[in-house]
Amino acid sequence: MAGKAYLMMYCCIIFLLSVVQTCYSTEIKLGILLPEADTYPFSIKWVLPALEIAIEKVLPSIVPGINVLQEVKNSNCSMDLAPKAAVDLYAVEHVHVFIGPFCDYAVAPVARFSPHWNIPVLSAGALAADFKYEKSEFKLLTRVHGTNSNTVEAFVAMANSFNWTNIAVIHFEKNFRESACRILVQNLLYHLRVKSQRRPWVGKVKDTNPYHSDIEEILHSASLQSRMCGVSYVSTKI
Structure with missing residues (x-):
């Protein structure tokens, strides 16, 4: 099950990068917003290798000539710390897309802010039913599997x-x-x-x-x- 989710996330990353490329000429900044603790199934330790493979092996054949930068922040799976880190990634690092957060209470505020910043959010979490039914509230959130x-x-x-x-x-x-x-x-x-x-x-x-x-x-x-x-x-x- 986890393997399928990783594969879907891998495909979504490629899709998002190819879409974002149409708006930003030669450079894309990814805001990686995930927990550092490897006890979580989608922690920084597990997701970064998949991202690096996607960027190195697959992306050049789809959108060649694009330089992808990664800005990594620890979400701590926290409803307090994750949005603060997201504000940092938006205002200071000027990222084009958020990868994460994963935990429901962390992703909720970030996914609420993102439409105002016009930054899409890709999450392997967001499992609560609210993310399925309140689409007007989480307009730019993409989940890689069901709730x-x-x-x-x-x-x-x-x-x-x-x-x-x-x-x-x-x-x-x-x-x-x-x-x-x-x-x-x-x-x-x-x-x-x-x-x-x-x-x-x-x-x-x-x-x-x-x-x-x-x-x-x-x-x-x-x-x-x-x-x-x-x-x-x-x-x-x-």
């Missing part, structure tokens, strides 16, 4: 098709408020409770370390309460 709502709708459709009525939802509580799991789990619970009139059992795992967590007890409880179990966990190691 969490697509995942949730697919799961609920599957549950309806197989008549799953007793469902358990398990998520890891560590850093839950700041994680992508939070938006996915809340969206899933909303669809199950409000739209499907189901009453899912919810389990919270406090520690991601399998040797110290209460996962065994939670799974046992889930087996008594349900016949279908959904686990939400985001990791670059799976």
